[in-house]
Amino acid sequence: MENSANGEIMTRSRFPDGFRILKGKQEYVTYIEHSSLRVWYSETPWHFESHYHSAVEIIVPIRGEVIYTVDDGSYRVQSNEVLIVPPNHPHSLTMHEGSARYLLLFEPDNIFNMRDMQLVDGMLKEPIYLTGQSEALESIRALLLQTVSCYERRELLWNSLCYSYLLQMYARLGQFAMSREQRQGDFRNHRIDPEIVDSARLYIDQNCMRDISLSDVSSFTGFSKCYFSRVFKQQMGMSFSEYLRRKRVSMAEELLIHSHQPIQEIAMRAGFGSVATFNRVFRDAKNCTPSRYREIYGDMT
Numbered sequence: 001m002e003n004s005a006n007g008e009i010m011t012r013s014r015f016p017d018g019f020r021i022l023k024g025k026q027e028y029v030t031y032i033e034h035s036s037l038r039v040w041y042s043e044t045p046w047h048f049e050s051h052y053h054s055a056v057e058i059i060v061p062i063r064g065e066v067i068y069t070v071d072d073g074s075y076r077v078q079s080n081e082v083l084i085v086p087p088n089h090p091h092s093l094t095m096h097e098g099s100a101r102y103l104l105l106f107e108p109d110n111i112f113n114m115r116d117m118q119l120v121d122g123m124l125k126e127p128i129y130l131t132g133q134s135e136a137l138e139s140i141r142a143l144l145l146q147t148v149s150c151y152e153r154r155e156l157l158w159n160s161l162c163y164s165y166l167l168q169m170y171a172r173l174g175q176f177a178m179s180r181e182q183r184q185g186d187f188r189n190h191r192i193d194p195e196i197v198d199s200a201r202l203y204i205d206q207n208c209m210r211d212i213s214l215s216d217v218s219s220f221t222g223f224s225k226c227y228f229s230r231v232f233k234q235q236m237g238m239s240f241s242e243y244l245r246r247k248r249v250s251m252a253e254e255l256l257i258h259s260h261q262p263i264q265e266i267a268m269r270a271g272f273g274s275v276a277t278f279n280r281v282f283r284d285a286k287n288c289t290p291s292r293y294r295e296i297y298g299d300m301t
Contacts, residue, residue, distance in 0.1 A: 021296070025090065026287055027053040028296045029105050035159040036107040037166075039151045043100035050092040054286055055105040057085040060144050064099025068092070070127045077129070082140055084128040088287065102148050109250055111167050115201060120174040121237030128173065136176040143169040196221050196228065197235045201243075208247040209271040214240050248272060249285045256294040263290050 021028040031038055043063070050069070059066050061079045068075040068083055070091040077083045079099075085091050087108060095101060111117065112124055130137045147165040150158055203220050204212070217240060218228035233239050238246075252270040255261060261269070267278035267290075282290050 022051060025049075025051045027051045028288070029053050029055045029107075030296065036110075037147075037151065037159055037162050038105050039148050040103045040105075041100070041148075042095070042103070045095060045097050045099075047094045048092055050090050052088050052090045052287075053105075054087050054107065056087060056108045057091070058104040058144060059083045059085075059093070060102040060104070060141065060148070062100040062102065064096065066099060066101050067094040073127065075127075075129055078131075080132055080137070080141075082128075082130040082137065082144065084130075086125055086127065089127065102144070104144065104147065106163070106166060109253070110163065111170055113246070113250065114167070115198070117170060117174065118236045118238070120177055123173065123177050124170075136173060139172055140169055143172070194235065196223060197232055200228070200232060200240075201236075204240075204244060205247060208244055208251065209269060211271070211273065212244070244271075245281055245285070249282055252278070252282060252290065253286075253293070253297075256290055257297050258299055266290065 021030060029038070059068065059077055060082055061077055063079050065079065066077045066083075068077060068085070068091060070083075070085055070089055075083050108124075117124065130140055143165045147162045147169075150162045150165065155161065200217050200221050203217055207216075214225055214229060218225045221228055223231075229240060232243075236243060248271045252266055252272075255266045255269060259266070263278075264275050267275045270278070272278035272281065279289055282293070286293055288296075
């Protein structure tokens with residue numbers, strides 16, 4: 001236990017494969033080297049007070065139940081069910097005697113930034129509770145248990161193999177969600193002018209480190225700013241500026257973890273106009289400063 005600069009208490013709990021670091025209600029999830037996924041199995045009665053983190057958290061009860069509170073909702077997740085908690089949603093959990101569960105934690109950016117995942121962006125931001133009435137339950141639990149098995153075997157490149165199952169899980173969830181909306185007649189035409197958005201995304205991805213604007217991207221596609229902005233948000237579920245911020249933060253994360261470059265240089269390489277802007281945007285996205293992020297997740301070599 002230690003005190004941070006602003007007086008908040010930071011606690012570190014040791015587990016066989018790492019630490020649980022908690023600062024106030026914010027948890028910094030730590031991972032095994034060269035991975036961004038961890039799986040905990042427990043059959044010990046346990047209670048975690050309300051906390052939040054940048055990782056996705058998935059509970060897979062094997063026996064009994066696990067009681068969750070997420071935001072203002074309460075879930076009694078049974079042994080044949082699944083609960084998926086998105087990043088940065090305050091949640092607590094309780095497990096009583098006689099229950100057992102797997103808990104999966106992973107960083108979602110590589111999955112959430114997939115192009116077609118943006119079609120179901122709203123689904124990614126809210127808790128997903130799969131009960132026995134859900135047509136997706138059986139296939140989703142099977143993919144999660146395959147993830148657990150892969151994690152436990154620790155084959156070569158096991159982290160990537162585990163993510164392949166998690167990507168399949170989200171793809172299946174997206175398919176079920178979109179099919180349901182189509183059947184109900186509520187599915188909105190996200191596919192309007194997909195070539196416009198696809199070309200724009202590629203342009204942004206390749207030029208996000210430069211000082212590009214909405215005018216630059218709309219000119220590249222050959223459409224007006226107003227029309228392009230509307231179509232981009234309709235198909236992506238976010239504005240051009242939000243997408244650009246996400247790409248720049250993602251680039252900065254990689255540089256913070258895998259390089260020893262100064263913060264100022266990383267800010268410039270990731271397309272931020274100043275260190276002050278970089279610090280503010282990064283803190284809003286990841287709930288900590290770039291320096292603190294590097295301390296927690298950076299390569300130690």
